[in-house]
Amino acid sequence: MMYSLQGLAVLALSYFAIMANCAPRLKSKRSNMVCRVEEQLLRYMRHKFHALSDEAQKIDTDTDTRLIGRDLFQGLRGQGKCYVLKEVIDFYLGNVLAPEELHTKYSHLKEIKEFLALLIKRHMSDCNTEDRTQANHNINLLKQKLNQLSEKGVAKVIGELFMLLQEIGKHCSAPPTNEPGH
Template identity: 65%
Template structure:
């Protein structure tokens, strides 16, 4: 039988080893849960495409691109998903709130609900270590939207399909095959 002192020394020794190793143990990156299943995106692709095509008819500014290479300039892969999450959040909170917009475009309500669920369930943990660069890119997008004024609504809705494609290419994981 071990004495109390021996057990205490063993416990403290184990504790010392754990404390010593703890700084080297890195927690899983928050981006590990920031992936969208490709199948989820596929389910809405047709409706988002139809909605975007409808809005493109009302978009008179063919020069400006909101969701393009400038949005991701200078970012690592994980930063791209963070930017897309923030763009969706911005769109939902500002541009897509308009009741007039919902009356003008069929499918917008359903697409907006899809984006809300996508944000809450699948992209809420998206983060990046370089928020300065990512937030600068997001701020530039917001400035473009402000500059476009009322025309920004057609531009945003018209680019929802591009946004969905970017989420698919930058944030999605293909469905897992059985046995892998």
């Protein structure tokens, strides 16, 4: 797809405007909340996650396997679920989504990877659980499913990124704060 220079400039300026708008929200909330993500922050990226997932779902023909689902949270409560999500994101970023050539295949992937990296670094870094044994067991099951998918695993992971964002909102989100600038 060819873009005009003016169109690319508008796209770049829009991206920087969104990121500048998100920057204050990416500050850690450790003073009053541990392991919480503001719902508003997730809403900023919702459309891009959805568009990227739609792209990958066209390639992903395995409709039976779910990586992000009930099995991932089995036997966990409270922050344990958020801890698992943080660990899954970290695994995805370091292993599955790491190859640079994926950026040319999937639009918005680079931006979403940057967003997820900031999310776990600034909002989810304190996520922990008392039941690490169960959490790690669930994460290992996800990794086993992913290994069974082999080459199709990347499309499955990218296709489920929107579900991942929804689960973060469900298990790790905090209502918007009433701080100035929010």
